[in-house]
Amino acid sequence: MLSCKDVTERASDLIDGNLSAWDVLQMRLHLAMCKGCDAFIGQLRMTRDVTRSVAEAETRQSADAADIEAILCQLHESKQGDG
Template identity: 35%
Template sequence: MLTCKEQVARASDYLDDQLSFREKLMVRHHLMFCPNCRRFMRQMRVMQATLKAMPEKPLEEDVDALAERLAALRREDNS
C-alpha cells in the first residue's frame, strides 16, 4: 500500500489520468483506507475544476473596475 506521501506525489498524475493501470489501483486502494487522502483528493478536484472554469486572460476593464471599487472602499474606510 502507498504511504500518504507517495499518494500526494501521485495526486496530480492520477487526476490527469496519467498513471498506469497498476498505479491507479495502488492509489485507489490507498484512498479506500485513508480519509485524509480522500479529503485531499476532493480538494484537488475542486481546485482543478476552479482553475479550468477561470478565464485564461482577465479582461482589462474588469481589473480596472475592481481596482477602482477597492480604492473607493479604502477611501471611505479612511474617512
C-alpha cells in the first residue's frame, strides 16, 4: 500500500501517463481512499495546465515591433558583412 508521500513522489508520472498499469492501479486505490492526495493530484494537474496557459498567453501577446526590427536590421548588416 502506497503512503501519501509515495503518491506525491509519483504524482507527475501519473498525470503525464508515465506509470505502468499496475502502478496506476495502486495510485487509484490510494486516491479513492485519501482526500488529501486526491486534492494534491488535482493541484498538480492545475499547476501543469496553468504552466502551459502562461506560455500560450505570452504567445498571444503582440511582439515588440522594435525588437523584431532590430533583429532584422542586424541580420541585414550581418549578411552584408558576409558578402
